Amino acid sequence: MKKKLKDLTRFDIEDYIWEIVVEDVVGEGSTEDLVEFAVRSDQTALPDSDYYYQPDYIGGCKFFLADGTVLDGFISPRPDIDLECMCPTIFFDGHQLPFQSFGNLYHNMATLAFLGKRESEFFPVTIMSMIPYDGTFLELTFEGFP
DSSP: OEEEGGGOOHHHHHTOOEEEEEOOOOSSOOHHHHEEEEEOSOOSOBOOOSOOSSOSEEEEEEEEOTTSOEEEEEEOOOTTSOHHHHOOEEEETTEEEEGGGGGSHHHHHHHHHHHTOOHHHHOSEEEEESSOBTTBOOEEEESSOO
């Protein structure tokens, strides 16, 4: 099964690791239009990768908010890449809310409003991968917007 990243839902991520598949597509379109993810058969761990600028695998994660709320999401749990490339994303009310793009003040406030949270209810937030990478579970904590 293949899906575009923007079409993945919380239910797609719940029990599966998704592997990047770059199709050899000729034509116009953004990189996102040419990248799909396919369900990976081995659900236990992620191998090392040669990809740097985009995730090669994504899987479920949890966002633990300051007020005790736990939200589902996905991440590429690779500690050797920067936050933007990890693509941590929150699932909420049928939408994907990318955490790494919180650097934009307008986006920050709009996302918090969409979640119905004040900044003090959201931060500190801990993101924890539900799948191991190289034998460990990635855990990141943020005191404020990246």
